[in-house]
Amino acid sequence: MRLTLVSNLVGNEILAKNIITEDGKLLLKHGERVNQEHISNLKKYKIFFVYIEDEDLEDIYEDTYLNSLKETALKSMPDIFNNLLTGNTEFINEALVSVYELIDYISGEDTINTNLYEVKNYDNYTYIHCLDTCIMSTFLGARLHYDKENLRNLALAALFHDIGKTKISSSIINKKGLLTKNEFDIIKLHPFYSKEIISKIPSIPACVIDGVAQHHEKFDGTGYPFRISGNEISEYARLISICDVFTAVSSNRNYRNRFDPYEAYELILSSSSTYFDPKLVELFKNTFSVYPLGSCLKLSNGIEGFVVKQNPGFPDRPVLRVIYDINKHKITPYEINLLKNTNITVISVL
Template sequence: MKLGKKIYNDEGLVLLSDGVELTGPLIGRLARMDIGYVYVHDSLTEDVDIPTMLHDETRNQALKTIRTQFQDMSNSSGIRKGFYHLDKKFSNIMDSILDDMSSQEDPMIMLHDMHTTDNYLYVHSLNVCLYTLVLGIAHGYSSSELKVLGLGSLLHDIGKTQIPIKIVQKPGMLSDEEFRHMRAHTEIGFKILKDEPNIPLLAAHCAYQHHERINGSGYPRGIRGPEIHEYAKWIGVADSYDAMTSNRIYKKAMLPHQAVEALYVGSGTLYEQNQLEIFRDRVAIYPIGLNVKLSTGETGVVVSIDPSLPHRPVVRVIEGPEGEKLTPYEIDLRKVLSVVISDMTE
């Protein structure tokens, strides 16, 4: 097998280029680095284009900005040290992100690009930003509103830069004391951002409230429903989804459809139902390039998605029920309603 899509490290730099042969030792190395999945070249799907949410240059610059600024804060002893250009750098990268996303028609939440998990915080911050912006665009926010929402989501976890690294990266369950420290990141993030002269105060409130839940079970203040700003509610959904679908040292990533189901358990209690409905309609629960099994027993690869019906993709069937090779053909699940996706395949 040959790698079908690049793998990046936590700095946004290419770790492995597409076309690299996936030898046994290399596959073992990727597993040890907690890479949860890869795309591979296949002559039967060479014409399938895997969409990306950002251009490589924008993604790399965004991760570099996040990493540099967050590391400066992590190394500081005073909460204001190293913050002098935070506003300008993040504002500029947000403009680039919005430019990339505005060029897409009906952007959707796809599986994120493969990254190592050495510094999950950087990649997570960018993923949550992208997912939240997809939801904000679908909701109909203006460009100025999207910029504030984007900055709030990009910086929602900035308070974790002041939490001991051994707690942030602990490969297991936190103790009660460690969890108390971790929960403090929301209040710390608010304190960091509220005094930045060119960071909107609302972005600071996003950092403060993104773990609040509409039934009052969240933190840090346990506020309810209308007391929570709607931006923070959007970020809460995106934050939870990315945490579920990311491979971590202590847990295996969920597939998109599993994470959506898990979020729906909290509909009306943890998350607003109308926001989950928009999320459901904008997430590719069967992303392009994913191997799937159909209710007919056949297996194939998702080759295209209709944004208006993301749960009924077009599948290129390549194997029969007994694993026999077939002459590939495509089935449009929007039209063939008697067939459904029954499982994912390795």
């Protein structure tokens, strides 16, 4: 299968993967042939890429079980948040079962394809932002060899980090244009509100509460609300802050367009030692790849190729399979390893 931007669909392509809306509903099913109405619906739901079948890339396949776990977890998000906000402690753990299943699966799989496009499959800023932040944080925690209890606690902190924004007026949260100083001061209260909400749940441990309350602290001490620095900041919060910023800037907002995943990735790397813990930024770099398997890249030598393999530790230097020549004529496929061809750079994602 290969990844194709929705803007590049022409119709008649066969979907290689289910398309799920931001609230977890099935929009289009694996195996359906794309038509113009489908393309319009994809744009309507702000889904900016899909996977389609390609006989030259049959060795690239999806993790269907992981996808089903994500879909189920997304559907459970309204119940999770509603139970938290109403203080319904009886059903909190029941609502979290699907999230725990997702976390446990991630922790047990070393070969999951973690890429920054896949995390940001949807272009919205509701439940999916919290779930994306949770998934990314879980991957990082797994790479740190967290045990099951620690990994679940980290995931809970990431999942609940922004729930305090429900106490802030939507006119501020959804404002078009820059916030005033007073409005931003109100926004900066949301870590306190989040802490207040989850502290009412007796089963939530202190480490989760700290991770939530401190997720806007910066490594150099210039964050909020406590202006603490370095290792004074909870490790959960230091992990979550990286994932939170990545998922935030990768989403369209009322006041700006989303960053391309590569731009968001560069922002994380450039903020090492100032906003973020440099050791955890290095972990981020070694965990996530920029260009997903099956994506088509245009290179500086004019050649276009499809990503078929990642180079660990070098997230922006994958192995490509070239199927067409420069004039779009089909050729005998060959591969280019960008790690070994450092004079060639990626120009764009097609």
